[in-house]
Amino acid sequence: MSDIMMHKMTLKNDETLFYKERPGKDEQKVLILLHNNLFSSSVFEPLMNHIDEKYRIIAPDMRGFGKSSYHKSINRVEDYANDIAIFCEALNISTYNVLGLEFGGLVAMRLAVDYPKHVKRLLLVSSISAAGRPIRKRVMFNLFKSKQLIRSAEDMKAFIKPVELYKSKNQRWFIKQMLNRDIFTVDKPSEKLYEMFIDDVINQQNLADVYIAMSYFNIFSDDNGLVDGEHKAKDINIPVLNLHGDKNQAVPVGVAKFNERAIGRNVETHILNGVSHIPFIDDLKTTTNFIEVFLDRPYQETTQK
DSSP states (O other): OOOOEEEEEEOTTSOEEEEEEEOOSOTTOEEEEEOOTTOOGGGGHHHHTTSOTTSEEEEEOOTTSTTOOOSSOOOSHHHHHHHHHHHHHHTTOOSEEEEEETHHHHHHHHHHHHOTTTEEEEEEESOOOTTOOOOEEEETTTTEEEEEEOOSHHHHHHHTHHHHHHHHTTOHHHHHHHHHHHTOSSSOOOHHHHHHHHHHHHHOSOHHHHHHHHHTOOOSSSOOSSSOOOSOGGGOOSOEEEEEETTOSSSOHHHHHHHHHHHOTTEEEEEETTOOSSHHHHOHHHHHHHHHHHHHSOOOOOOOO
């Protein structure tokens, strides 16, 4: 298996993205991996080491995550998607398959909608809803959720203040406890991966902005309580793989079924038994098999609207 290499690239918007790359035997078979909130490209190391060597795999730390810069703050998913499009253009990659994990799924869907000539296949893994994810305010010392949705950056910063406090004090035990409660509810990663993931949580610069971006994303038809739907989910005409664990507590399995209905055609959904939020942590072999079979299937060009 080829070694995973770390690189960095300064984009034309002056942001610097660090990225991991595993060379492939076929340079035309490119898979872009977009990570989840809280983490960075490090989350994909088990997957990158396991997928067939014919694929060239590239996993960037998106703006504000991992080692990448955050010179200009952004709070819309399309801004993250634009970064990735610029990044791929700078690498002279004209067409690619894109896999999005959780928040990365929103960025991947946005790429498929806004850059249809470049995205060949879309892979959604534990993806957030095509209608976004508005967040409700908390009341009574943050113990209970109210019916009011968070609309402003100021309210979102107040919402995440407890987490930011633990991050600032480098309270690794709290972060690990949080990850075990919400993310790793079935199997646990190795201690080496745990340490990398905790570092990712501490180093993230854009937590409030990402939650705002999730809240105001909506390519579905109906409004989500904050923003009207764009009616663009069904414009995704490329093949879509939709993977989700039945034990996912961070993003319930119903979201995968919703995304299947929202996009409609060309969606292949698999609900993985006994799997939580990050399928390739809980069941690397099965997850990899679904990805490889999907990518290896003969591709038929479709006309994008």
